[in-house]
Amino acid sequence: MKTIIEPFRIKMVEPIKLTTREQRAQFMQAANYNPFLLRAEDVVIDLLTDSGTSAMSAEAWGAMMRGDESYAGARSWYRFRDTVKDIFGFEQVIPTHQGRAAESILFGVMVNADSIVPNNTHFDTTRANIEFNHGTALDLPCAEASDLESDYPFKGNMDIAALEKLVAAEGPERIPLIMVTVTNNSGGGQPVSMANIREISRIARGAGIPFYIDACRFAENGHFIKRREAEFKDVSSIDIAREMFSYADGCTMSAKKDAFANIGGFLCTNDADLAHRERNILILTEGFPTYGGLAGRDLEAIAVGLREILDEDYLDYRLLSTRYVVEHLRELGIPVVVPAGGHAVYLDARRFLPHIEPLQYPGQSLAVELYLEAGVRGVEIGTVMFGSDPHTGEEKPARLDLVRLAIPRRVYTQSHMDYVVEGINLVWERRKDIRGMRIVKAPQFLRHFTAVFDWI
Numbered sequence: 128m129k130t131i132i133e134p135f136r137i138k139m140v141e142p143i144k145l146t147t148r149e150q151r152a153q154f155m156q157a158a159n160y161n162p163f164l165l166r167a168e169d170v171v172i173d174l175l176t177d178s179g180t181s182a183m184s185a186e187a188w189g190a191m192m193r194g195d196e197s198y199a200g201a202r203s204w205y206r207f208r209d210t211v212k213d214i215f216g217f218e219q220v221i222p223t224h225q226g227r228a229a230e231s232i233l234f235g236v237m238v239n240a241d242s243i244v245p246n247n248t249h250f251d252t253t254r255a256n257i258e259f260n261h262g263t264a265l266d267l268p269c270a271e272a273s274d275l276e277s278d279y280p281f282k283g284n285m286d287i288a289a290l291e292k293l294v295a296a297e298g299p300e301r302i303p304l305i306m307v308t309v310t311n312n313s314g315g316g317q318p319v320s321m322a323n324i325r326e327i328s329r330i331a332r333g334a335g336i337p338f339y340i341d342a343c344r345f346a347e348n349g350h351f352i353k354r355r356e357a358e359f360k361d362v363s364s365i366d367i368a369r370e371m372f373s374y375a376d377g378c379t380m381s382a383k384k385d386a387f388a389n390i391g392g393f394l395c396t397n398d399a400d401l402a403h404r405e406r407n408i409l410i411l412t413e414g415f416p417t418y419g420g421l422a423g424r425d426l427e428a429i430a431v432g433l434r435e436i437l438d439e440d441y442l443d444y445r446l447l448s449t450r451y452v453v454e455h456l457r458e459l460g461i462p463v464v465v466p467a468g469g470h471a472v473y474l475d476a477r478r479f480l481p482h483i484e485p486l487q488y489p490g491q492s493l494a495v496e497l498y499l500e501a502g503v504r505g506v507e508i509g510t511v512m513f514g515s516d517p518h519t520g521e522e523k524p525a526r527l528d529l530v531r532l533a534i535p536r537r538v539y540t541q542s543h544m545d546y547v548v549e550g551i552n553l554v555w556e557r558r559k560d561i562r563g564m565r566i567v568k569a570p571q572f573l574r575h576f577t578a579v580f581d582w583i
């Protein structure tokens with residue numbers, strides 16, 4: 128069969144409210160031209176994030192009913208811990224309420240004002256948590272990452288030569304850990320190869336620096352490895368995951384991504400002393416070490432989701448359905464990051480709106496216009512998100528100005544995606560009339576979440 132189908136049946140539905148252009152104009156104005164401030168019910172197709180928005184399975188909902196809500200040592204904790212250990216292989220597992228709580232604890236223990244933390248590309252909360260601890264978050268993406276039109280298969284890779292140089296210059300005195308984000312979310316949802324992970328690990332171990340994986344989309348990354356790295360074509364997804372983590376000393380994870388859960392996360396390490404210090408903070412900020420800010424039922428849902436995400440029919444469908452949107456946009460001549468990443472489609476706002484300069488936020492304009500046109504909600508990943516120095520307040524253009532349309536897992540069908548493609552094309556056809564934006568008001572950290580905008 129040539130037709131690729133969603134490998135699931137729909138058992139429960141949630142109605143979508145359809146809106147008119149006039150209504151959307153009012154909603155967007157009331158939201159100060161910041162899609163984060165819209166009411167979700169006023170959005171037709173919500174591609175703001177794939178985080179916590181997945182559809183859970185009947186199995187996961189069933190497991191939630193048996194959640195053990197005991198304060199300490201609950202059955203659900205052991206189920207969660209054993210699943211994480213089985214797939215990720217780390218000795219110490221620390222549950223948190225989401226990924227950023229794991230980051231906050233990790234960097235709170237490891238980072239100070241002298242620290243430099245390299246990553247292929249830091250995700251926004253990762254960067255903010257390092258900067259909050261007065262450290263420097265350094266992005267070392269591979270050179271191929273900046274060519275948005277090349278079909279290089281592992282554009283999420285880290286620049287190994289740059290990492291080697293940094294490690295030689297600064298050493299473990301200034302580099303408390305090296306991170307790599309799989310897939311590279313802020314860099315376009317592009318995968319990192321196993322070869323690259325091995326190289327990073329070799330450098331880290333050679334210098335005695337701990338190596339951590341930001342594991343949010345580990346299963347999607349693993350499936351790209353399976354499909355693109357010949358050595359892995361017959362290796363199961365769980366074994367690819369196990370090998371990937373075997374090269375690392377720990378990880379941070381948001382269960383809201385590749386665990387199909389609506390909430391949750393964890394922090395892992397093989398270092399028992401470090402885990403002891405991390406648990407002390409955990410008790411202060413999240414909760415007792417056997418639930419860490421989660422209900423027993425959440426731990427159950429994550430334990431089920433971590434197994435389901437490794438299903439290869441699901442992963443095939445996942446990568447193909449993202450590629451479906453990218454290929455259709457490409458056929459229409461719309462500037463989109465290629466090759467398709469795992470969880471999202473990234474429009475290149477600088478090429479989409481070349482008449483709007485980066486400090487007039489072409490990505491923000493495009494995200495707003497997409498909502499006005501079709502009720503589709505995406506998010507700017509560019510100068511609004513990364514262009515302001517939190518210490519000095521100084522502004523400069525981010526490396527890229529993208530609009531991310533993240534695809535929730537198992538939520539939308541192909542006809543929803545056809546609608547999205549048509550909406551983007553309608554904006555594309557009238558792109559010359561679109562104006563830039565300015566920031567009226569913004570906070571110091573993570574300004575994109577709450578900033579107030581207006582048209583120029």
Ligand SMILES: *Cc1c(COP(=O)(O)O)cnc(C)c1O
Nearest residue numbers: 225226227250252312343381383
């Ligand atoms: C979502 C995400 C995080 C943070 O996780 P939360 O659960 O949203 O706090 C960290 N890193 C990456 C790559 C992510 O995608």
